[in-house]
Every structure is written in structure tokens, then in C-alpha cells.
Amino acid sequence: MENFDTLIIGGGPAGLMAAVRASSLGQKVAIAEKNHSLGEKLLISGRGRCNFTNAESDIDAFISRYGDNGKFLYSAFSRFGPLRTREWFSHIGVKYIEERGKRIFPEEGGSQRVLDALLMQCRKNGVKVMRSTPVKALKVKSGHIDRVITEGDEYTADKYIIATGGKSYPKTGSTGDGYEFARQAGHTITPLYPALVPIRTRETWPKLASGCDLRNVRLTVILDGKEIDDRFGEMEFTNFGISGPIVMELSSHVPDWEGELQFSLDLKPSLTHGILIERVKRDIAKHSGHGRFHGLVRSLVPAKMVSLILELSDIPHDKPVEYISEEEIFEFVKLLKDIRMNINGLWGWNNAMVTRGGVSLKEVDPSTMRSKLCDNLYFAGEVLDLNGPSGGFNLQVCWSTGYIAGSVNE
Ligand SMILES: Cc1cc2nc3c(=O)[nH]c(=O)nc-3n(C[C@H](O)[C@H](O)[C@H](O)COP(=O)(O)OP(=O)(O)OC[C@H]3O[C@@H](n4cnc5c(N)ncnc54)[C@H](O)[C@@H]3O)c2cc1C
Known part of the structure; x- marks a missing residue:
């Protein structure tokens, strides 16, 4: 059974960001992705142009766009907020432009450019990308994830990150599996609704x-x-x-x-x-x-x-x-x-851009994204009970929570 420092379930924007971050810290990292290709939803984001964040510079104003749950993001934003996100992407080769409503897009290449840049970082840092590898279940033993079970294999890791996205646009692979995994670990899932629909x-x-x-x-x-x-x-x-x-x-x-x-x-x-x-x-x-x-x-x-x-x-x-x-x-x-x-x-879900509801934020530590119920389980991205309006706010959740979840806690 192969063992990793960090095993990430889901290769969307949140999972990829977590993988880049963890691998850049010298961790042995794997992503288990059920599709053959990664980042399918990222590729259709912003109609393929990828509005990947927003240039709103007032952090309180930014956070207010997520409603009451936005408060959860203060800690993550203080370490990896919208400005840092832009600089970081610029640094890995995604130059950006600002458009109406402070929407930030790649200067050229759209979503594909963002995905390619993330995959390139994964390759550079030796992340093992396991494609066509749907995770079926987590084995949980007294507040600890013991292993992950895929269709034909089992994997162990010191740390597991659930980054399976929500339930919207299920044809991209986001079929809500992460909610089930979270429930297996004892987590509460707040009511789920299609949003931005x-x-x-x-x-x-x-x-x-x-x-x-x-x-x-x-x-x-x-x-x-x-x-x-x-x-x-x-x-x-x-x-x-x-x-x-x-x-x-x-x-x-x-x-x-x-x-x-x-x-x-x-x-x-x-x-x-x-x-x-x-x-x-x-x-x-x-x-x-x-x-x-x-x-x-x-x-x-x-x-x-x-x-x-x-x-x-x-x-x-x-x-x-x-x-x-x-x-x-x-x-x-x-x-x-x-x-x-x-x-x-x-x-319905087929036409919703995001999911409202998800893993209850009360059960997740906002400064690490670690589960308060399972000591080696983390969450990142849309699977969490966080959603914002259009304008780059939803991908920003993925970058910030992915980065924090992939970090090694001092
Ligand atoms: C049409 C559309 C346009 C959008 N445009 C924008 C935009 O311009 N700006 C913006 O900010 N947001 C936009 N969004 C929202 C944004 O795309 C999502 O918030 C974001 O993709 C969520 O990222 P994620 O990594 O959390 O999940 P996802 O992108 O959903 O990725 C989850 C990954 O996990 C994989 N997975 C799921 N279950 C399993 C399993 N059991 N085993 C292994 N892998 C699994 C999936 O296949 C998928 O690859 C848009 C959404 C849509 C649908």
C-alpha cells in the first residue's frame, strides 16, 4: 500500500493549489482524481476565460460578499488573500488583467493557462497525479483517517485533504462525493442548494x-x-x-x-x-x-x-x-x-455555478482547514459551506483554502 505525506482527493482548483503548496514544502504528495483530466470545471469557469479572483482591495468588503460565513475566511485571507493570489499566479506565469467589476482574468490563455500553470508546478515538484482514480470511501478509526479506498487500491497518508468540490455541473466530476466522505468522518453537512443558477x-x-x-x-x-x-x-x-x-x-x-x-x-x-x-x-x-x-x-x-x-x-x-x-x-x-x-x-444542479451549503464551518479550524473531528483530515474549496457571487469570489475560496490546507502546520 503506497503511503504519502499528503493525499488530496479531487484535482480541481482547490486540490491543485493544495498540491502545489504541500509539494513546494518538500512533502510527498498525491492527487486522486476520478476524471481522466484535471480541472474540468476550472476550464469552463468564466466561459473559459477564468475570472480567477477579484481586485476588491478592501478585505472587509471582499469578505462581506460571502455573507455571514465569510468571517471564516479572515485567517486564510491574511495568509493567502486576493492580492497574494494575483502575485502568486503572476509569479508562476499567469499575467492578469482587470475588467469591469474588478474581475481578474488571465491576460491570455484563459482557464487553460491557469490549469497548465498549476499542473506545471505539480510536475516540477513531483506530485503524483492519479487520474481516473475515484475515491470510494475513507476508513475512519477513532477520529483519525486510516486510509483511502479507491476502485482497485488503498492508499495511506499522514494527511488527507478533501477537495472534491460541490454538486453543481456534475458532468465535470463534482457529484458531491466529498459530503459523503465528510459524513463518514463525523462531519455535519449544512443543507445543499444550487446557487448562481x-x-x-x-x-x-x-x-x-x-x-x-x-x-x-x-x-x-x-x-x-x-x-x-x-x-x-x-x-x-x-x-x-x-x-x-x-x-x-x-x-x-x-x-x-x-x-x-x-x-x-x-x-x-x-x-x-x-x-x-x-x-x-x-x-x-x-x-x-x-x-x-x-x-x-x-x-x-x-x-x-x-x-x-x-x-x-x-x-x-x-x-x-x-x-x-x-x-x-x-x-x-x-x-x-x-x-x-x-x-x-x-x-437544478446541471445549471448551477456553485453549491450553497457544505461541510459545516463550525467543525473546521479556519487557520489550518483541519477538521476538528479527525486529526489528519483537511478540507479545501467548494466542499466547504462557503459560496460567493460571481466575480472571481468562488475561485478565490479555492486558492486561499487550498493553500492553507496544503501548508504544513508549525
Ligand atoms: C460554468 C461555471 C463557470 C464558473 N465561473 C467561475 C468564475 O469565472 N470565477 C469563479 O470564481 N468561479 C467560477 N465558477 C465556480 C468555480 O468553478 C468553482 O467554485 C470551483 O471550480 C470549485 O473548485 P473545487 O476545486 O472546490 O472543486 P471542483 O472544481 O468541482 O473540483 C473537484 C474535483 O474533485 C473530483 N472528484 C469529485 N469526487 C471525487 C472522488 N470521489 N474521487 C476523486 N476525485 C473526485 C472532481 O472530478 C473534480 O475534478 C464557475 C462554475 C461553473 C460551473
């Missing part, structure tokens, strides 16, 4: 505007008739509901909102009702005698939204604009500023 609406009309990208719109969350949250930015309609950055961000909170949940879309958040009414009246006056309602709609919303607005409005499509009444103008403006949708739930 499109949202389903009860209404079927979103498909009329499917593929329409909306910018500078506001989505307000209404729970049991009360406005409780909102987001400003970009979203899109899909065949089954809504998607896009502000929708994905809100999706992570949907499981908390029990009750009658509605979203209200304001297509013109920078204009008050009054100003928008004036604008519509001006348009009507300009086209009086030769304009129809559908033309007025076209002048106010993106082309792909026209059919949807015509469907939702009570005004006949070909009504001459000069016959549109004051009351109809009022109702039309109300519609542009409050398109109401009843929320039916989230899309």
Missing part, C-alpha cells in the same frame, strides 16, 4: 423574450407583498424564466425566502413614473397621425422585448398612437416599471 417563473411568457439581454435594469424582490431586496444591473429572459448576473446573484438567497415570492422588473429605473409618462407623451405627439402602439413600444424597449411587452399590455398592437388614452399611458408606464413575475424555484 437561473430562476424559474410560474409565467410562461418569458420565452417570448428569450435571449434578450437587458442592461441597467432593476429587479426588486417582493416576499408576501413586501419589498425585501433589489439588484441593479444585467439580466436576461430564458425559455423557462430569468437568468443573467443579477438573477444569478439573487438565486443564492431564494431558498431563504419562504412565502409568496415575486420579482418586479423595472426596465427604466433611472426614470420616475412622471418623467416616463412625459417621455411617452412626447413620443406620441411626434408620431400622431402616422404611428401605432407597436412602434411606440419599439422606440422604448430592446427589439427582443417588443413581443413580450405587446403581450403583457392591454393596448391593441395596431392602435393609432393618438387614440391611446391617458389611462392607457399610465398603465403602459406602470408595466414598463413593474413587470411582475411569480418565482417558481431554481433550475
